[in-house]
Amino acid sequence: GAVVSQHPSWVICKSGTSVKIECRSLDFQATTMFWYRQFPKQSLMLMATSNEGSKATYEQGVEKDKFLINHASLTLSTLTVTSAHPEDSSFYICSAPDRGLRFSNQPQHFGDGTRLSIL
Amino acid sequence: KQEVTQIPAALSVPEGENLVLNCSFTDSAIYNLQWFRQDPGKGLTSLLLIQSSQREQTSGRLNASLDKSSGRSTLYIAASQPGDSATYLCAVSPSTDKLIFGTGTRLQVFP
Numbered sequence: 001g002a003v004v005s006q007h008p009s010w011v012i013c014k015s016g017t018s019v020k021i022e023c024r025s026l027d028f029q030a031t032t033m034f035w036y037r038q039f040p041k042q043s044l045m046l047m048a049t050s051n052e053g054s055k056a057t058y059e060q061g062v063e064k065d066k067f068l069i070n071h072a073s074l075t076l077s078t079l080t081v082t083s084a085h086p087e088d089s090s091f092y093i094c095s096a097p098d099r100g101l102r103f104s105n106q107p108q109h110f111g112d113g114t115r116l117s118i119l
Numbered sequence: 120k121q122e123v124t125q126i127p128a129a130l131s132v133p134e135g136e137n138l139v140l141n142c143s144f145t146d147s148a149i150y151n152l153q154w155f156r157q158d159p160g161k162g163l164t165s166l167l168l169i170q171s172s173q174r175e176q177t178s179g180r181l182n183a184s185l186d187k188s189s190g191r192s193t194l195y196i197a198a199s200q201p202g203d204s205a206t207y208l209c210a211v212s213p214s215t216d217k218l219i220f221g222t223g224t225r226l227q228v229f230p
Contacts, residue, residue, distance in 0.1 A: 006162075032216060043208060044163075044220040093162055097216040108216065112162040 003027075004096050006111025014119055015086060021079045021114045023050075023094030029074040030096035035067075038091040038113075047092075050077040084118045091115050121146045121213055123221035131227040138196040140224045142209035147187050150212040154183050154194050157206045157223075166207075167194070199228045 005024045013019060023033055031052045036044040048069055049057040056069035066088075068080040077096075081088055093113040126141045142152070151170045155163040167176045167183040169192070175184040182195040192209055206225045210218040 034217065036220075041225075043223050044210075044218075046217065046219065049217065091160070095163075095218070107168070108165075108218070110163045113160075115160065 004030075004094065004109040004111045006094055006114055008114060009112060010115045010117075012117045012119065013084065016083055017118075019081045019084055019116060021081075021092055021094075021116075023077045023079070023096070023111050025075045025096045025098075025109070028096075028098050030077075030098070031074060033071060033077040033094055033096045034108075035069065035077075035079050036093045036095070038093065044093060047079075050079075052077075081116065084116070086118045089116055089118045121149075121211065121219050123209060123211055123219055125207075125209060125221040125224050127224060128222065129225040129227075131229065132199060134199060134201060134228055134230050136199050136228075138199050138226070140194040140196070140207055140209075140226075142192040142194070142221050144190045144192075144211050144219075144221075146213070147190050148213065149187065150214060152183075152185055152192050152212070153210050153218070154181075154192075155208045155210065157208060159206075163208070199226075201228050201230055204228050 003026050007022045033050040035047045037047050038044045046059050047062045050069045050071040052071045058064050071077040091113050094111045095108045097108045122145045124143050153168045154166045157163050169176050169185040180197040185192045204227045206223045208223050209221040
């Protein structure tokens with residue numbers, strides 16, 4: 001079935017590094033993708049909506065210049081954490097709605113997440 | 120602003136018990152409500168989805184109900200098993216795709 005591939009699954013890097021996370025829909029087109037962040041023992045918080053061919057829509061309190069989102073094709077969205085610091089350490093998950101499954105029991109596909117650790 | 124709360128935050132039960140997990144939301148204008156399972160360090164597995172016009176959905180040992188007017192949903196797990204141990208998240212859709220997640224219930228089922 002249709003899946004969303006998220007890469008990398010785990011990143012450890014030094015403070016000040018920029019980190020890029022990819023979210024790819026493998027056998028369906030995703031004009032919209034969502035990026036979530038999850039801190040330990042907390043729920044998922046929506047960060048932004050990635051729109052193919054246009055600017056992303058950010059949720060209140062999320063810094064646009066800190067979390068750069070690019071959705072240049074119908075199958076790929078990227079989230080870049082710029083100049084990452086320890087407080088950016090978190091679990092990042094993307095999701096993509098599958099328009100063909102809108103009325104099914106699983107209208108969205110989730111990536112497996114990226115665990116980001118900033119030293 | 121939509122807020123989604125889940126009770127209890129954590130639950131530890133012996134194998135075989137029937138369980139009820141609760142989810143409440145503040146704005147009844149939702150498109151649908153979903154229940155997910157998340158294993159430690161992993162992504163999400165969709166369990167059940169209830170459209171706003173529906174009252175309940177069932178899948179195997181799982182049954183989810185929705186009372187949109189009161190802003191409540193329950194997930195019923197029958198005959199719990201150790202393999203059910205995970206965090207359970209409910210999420211509401213204020214529109215067709217966006218999800219607002221609840222605070223989660225961490226379930227441990229011991230043999």
